[in-house]
Amino acid sequence: LHMGKTMKEDLTVVVKYIIQLYPPEFNVFGTYAELYHNYFASQAKKSAESRLEDKDIYLLLSWVHNIYPKDMRKDPALAKELDKVKLGSLLPSSLSKELEKKYLDSEEVTVKNMLSRCLDKEIQRWKEDKEPEMLNGHFQSELLGIFVIQSIYSGQKRAQDISRAVGEELSQRLLKELPAFLRSYRDAFEEFKEKSTKHTYYKPILIANINNCWNFR
Template sequence: LHMGKTMKEDLTVVVNYIKQLYPPEFNVFSTYAELYHNYFASEAQKNAESHLEDKDIYLLLSWAHNIYPKDMRKDHVLAEELGKVELGSLLPSSLSKKLEKKYLDSEEATVKNSLSRCLEKEIQRWKEDKEPEKLNGHFQSELLAIFVIQSIYSGQKRAKDISPAVGEELSHRLWKELPAFLQSYKDAFEDFKERSKKHRYYKPILIANINNCWNFR
């Protein structure tokens, strides 16, 4: 991020002050922009080929695909000049795809584990000697649906911040996970129905979970 800020500041100086000192055929701005870009690309590739933690992969992809190209074009003067230069991507396509797959696999596993933990907490709530909360006079068990939707939405948003294509791919993966989660929820609920008929709040818990099904529609 610091390097990107430095590049932006330096290129602004080139556009406003240095470019005018040379004949147009010298392509001063293009020369500066390409030198900076090539250096960044070299550093990005070096980092990409090293051992990166999941959070570092996310930061690198976000910076290469989103932050770097967009931030450079926030200034309309720079945007106009950069439009005349073909800088390309900071990462080779094959390396970018490799990192994206690592990120997607990791994020999918993270969300899947999060959903599993949410369900475990919900099952533990059923076992507590507490009556489910009421909403508008009806028993509800909304926390599970809220956590599930938030987990999926947060994952989608993070991926979309890298690029629309990565966001779309993760969305596709996560929506495939949802039926499996709902099946686990159903199995756990059926197990509770069969094994916990003597629970003090058996019927309210059943009603709360039946009402909760509407939140997943």
């Protein structure tokens, strides 16, 4: 990010104060832009080929797909001149796809684990000697639905912030995870129904979870 800020500032100076000092055939701006781009590309490739943690993969993909092409290259002060320079992408397509797959695999596992923890907490609440909350005169168990929706939405949002294509790919993956989660929820609920008939708040918990099903429609 620091290098990107430096590039933007330097190229802005070139546009405003330097290019008019040289004949057009010197291609001063193009030379500066290509030097910066080639340096960024070499650093991005070097980083991509190293052992990156998940958060670093996310940052690198965000830079390659979002920040650099949209914030840097579409800057109002630079866009006109940059459009004349064929800079290309910071990463080779094959390497970019490899990083995207690593990110998507990791994010899918992260969301899956979050859903599992949400369900574990819900099951734990069923075991507590506590009546479910009332909402508009009805027993509700909304926390599970809220946490599940938030977990999926936040995962989709992070991926969308990288690129539309990455966001769509993760959305497709998470749509496949939701039915598996709902089956686990159903199985846990059926087990509670069978084994917890003597629970103090057995009926309210059943009603709350039946009402909760509307959150997943």
